[in-house]
Amino acid sequence: MTRALKGLGAQLILAVFAAIALIPLVLVLINSFKDNADVLSNPFSLPTSLSFDNFVTAWTYGQFGQGFVNSILLTGTTVIVVLICASLAGYVLAGQKVKSWPAIMVYLTMAMTVPIQLFIFPLYSAVAALNLTDNVIVVGVILAAINMPFATFLMRTFFLNVPAEIEEAALVDGVNTVQLVRTVMLPMVRPGLITVGVIVGLNAWNEFLISSTFLQNPSDQTLTLGFLTMNGTFSTDIGTMMAGALILIVPILAVFIALQRFVVDGMASGAVKG
Amino acid sequence: MKRKRLVAAAIGIAAAAAITLAGCSGSGAGGRQTLQLWFWGAPPQQQQTMKKVLVDEFNASQKKYNLQVNFNNAVDKNVQVALSANKGPDIVYGSGPSFSAAYAAQGKLADMTPYAKKYGWEDRILPTMYQAGTVDGKLYSLPNSIEDIGVFYNKKVLDKLGVGIPKTYDDLVADMDKAAAAGLYPSVTGNQGWKPVNQNYISLFMAQVAGGKTTYDALQGTIPWTDPAMVKAVQDSADFYKKGYLGGKDYSTLNFDQSVQLLSKEKSPFMIGPSLIFQFASNYFNDKAGNTSDLGYMPFPSIEGDRPNPYATLGTTASLSINAASKNKDGAAAVIDYMMSDKFTKEMNKSWPGYWAVPLKNFDLNADEYSGLSKPFVTAMKDTIAGVNEKHYGFFVGTFFPPATATAFTDIDSVWLGKESATEFLKNVQTTFDKEKAKGLVPPIPEPVN
């Protein structure tokens, strides 16, 4: 009897938290189809008709078409740079292959404590001097550098999980380091690569402070920045804001759900070993 | 034979290339130089207006330059970061003379005095506003529009409450009490998303209670900020806030846009704020909703009996300067000249009231030529300029105070919310102000009479 109650209690708790996670998102969904007057009267009411007006306004005003392209370029750059650098570094650190590995670990930990918003000035001066502002690729590289410590730690953890015998066997076969990494180690941490790629990709896609400073030209702005721009103007047009939010949310959730296995498993195992 | 032809061909190609390249020097369509202006994130209709009246007109009026306007909500931050790296737009849009003074002190803005001579700006523009943009006698910025702080009202709501348009400060307060008793907001306004909105209200009270002359003296350092008149002004503003006369309980969750919407929905009779609110008004008071004539504007009624009524709180919505690092300063000056012209202000005010009351000496816009909300706006600005010419005005913090001092005044809500006393607050202001005065960051301001 108590067992059943406990089971029910557990299900209830899980469901309540799921509701907490979902309710704001549901509010976005239903209100994006509503006319602003309807939203004002009751944000919880269901839309009477499925009008796409809000979406069109949001898409045009937020320049989401161009924004999508820029976001993809930015995120792609960040992910590629991070995956290459962090996986190589993670391999080396996991195997303690350089004498100074503890120092490097300490450096990486310290690099994570740095408040980015204050580095904007010197960084901007340098980038501007090289005439590289309004360049999505450059911002991608900057974001890669910022995400590097966390990504390296994660990759290191994945490499730690690779049994030593595999590496030793390969070495006995006489491969050199480059071949070893490329043909043996990297394939072994493929799930790790995907996990890190998704997490870093999310960070880059969602970033706003650095992007807004280095990308001034409207045609270079990312999706996230386009949405932020809408805020000042449409603060009273809740329907359009929600439509804009939905346009941003849907692709992220779609990618996430498609790759959720990697994200979930990766986050779980990656963070465990520390 | 063959060789000669080859050489000739090579020279021909080189020449053609050189000519094309020369023609294409500088980016821009058809060989024009590009001029950039960075502006805040104005709503779509207003962006259209700007494109039509500013960009298209300017581009059509000459062949050398191609003006381009970028709209971005983070323009203040972006301009600052860009100027710091000697980059940025050719025409620098800033929040006012004091910000320009800070940039000018660092050599980031071009000296516009030669252009002022060339175009005759000093004769064209209201002397008080012109002087504010100078540093050591050299012109660094021009104010794009004059601004005042007044009271917007919804006639329908006043009718419902059974009151007329308030004529005195006491009337205003009495009407707000009536509104509160009827379950409405006494007035709507708020600083959500932009804390500097606070500056409007402390400026208003400093002007009305302490007076423009007192404020002027404090800014010159002749009297301390802790002068009893100032303390009273600060305290009075706090009392005003505590009684709910500034947006009721919702001051920190409303912004101007939402407030105007509430005003149009008859949730309050009044909105106290700067004249630039007109630009938000057209979203909610328009012919489509059929309520254009419901909106009225009056200058804020004098609080102290011996001050002339109305008494303006003078400000500018923005300032225009030329980037010292610009490669096209002449072009930038030409754009600014156009923005300071009769024609420009007449056209802009047709569809974008509130932001473009260019402070011309002869602001001879005929209110009858305007429809909709532009009509009361134009009338209001003419009255303000008349008051300025007679030297009766106070100062808007955001325009005339040096930057850190202005930021210190933004913290006035600490006094409003009872976290700080008026005297402590002004003591902090004094410390910050003294540092800036020592660095020469106080812009030259016009001295009012009282």
Add this chain to the structure above:
Amino acid sequence: MVTTLAPAPVSASTRPPAARRRNTHLRKRTLVNYALVAPALLLSIIIVVIPGILTLLFAFTDWSGVGFNVDFIGIQNFQDILADPVFATSLANNIKWLVLFLTIPVVIGLLTAMLLLRRKRIRTFYQVIYLMPYVLAPVVNALIWQTVIYNPNGGVFGLLGIQPPTAMTATSLYAAAAVDMWHYWGFLTIVYLGALRQTPVDQVEAAIVDGASGWKVFRHVYLPSIRSTLLLMGVMTVIFSFLAFDYVFLLTQGGPAHSSEVMGTYAYAFAFSSFEFGKAAAVGIIMSFFGLLASILYTSISRRELVR
């Protein structure tokens, strides 16, 4: 972990060549390894450390953030900041943030993780839902809450006629923290669940057989087993609490009347509102200092764990 070629037969005549071969091979290995680590390090150093050092230097000047008029003023920025009551409020708020994030999301995360531990079939479903707020941009999350929940006109609070918490000085910080916690706890659920699944099953079963109650099993078997994860997440939380910025900036800008000010927004105002970048840099140094303390603590504790 470095393995080498099969050892050459040791004899007086052949040793030197073999040793030399091994040495050069080792050295080449080390060089290659350094080359592998280099890109990550270089990128991080150039983009993060160098501006960081410059910022450190600026903290001792009165740089306005514009132009090159810089005067060295020693520790005056720090003195001014430490004397500023707003700084005390910000620091206190960061500490409140820290306490909030070390408790509420952790409890929710552990609770939901434990509940999902045995329920294989619904596990994926719930994990995906819990992670949804985490994958969305702070901009999106903050604006959603501000527009349709905290809004007195058209939001949930408006509907209920309650004054939104962002408007009141007593609750503004918690209003911002609530949104960040909503966004964050799903991540902890996933991480803790992963760690809990690594607990050796025989230990758990032994404890149950011994008659331990659910709570005792949790406390004496699961909890110690996930110690290292709890530690890592704890340290990350501490570091990020001192860097808190996004949600406060987007929702309250530190107001009303600085009640929700955190060091991040405090520094930002110096940099971009009052042209006092020296002060902003000084605040940044202080923020990093706390984070550094935490990470040093973590490194020493985890080193001890390794030895164990």
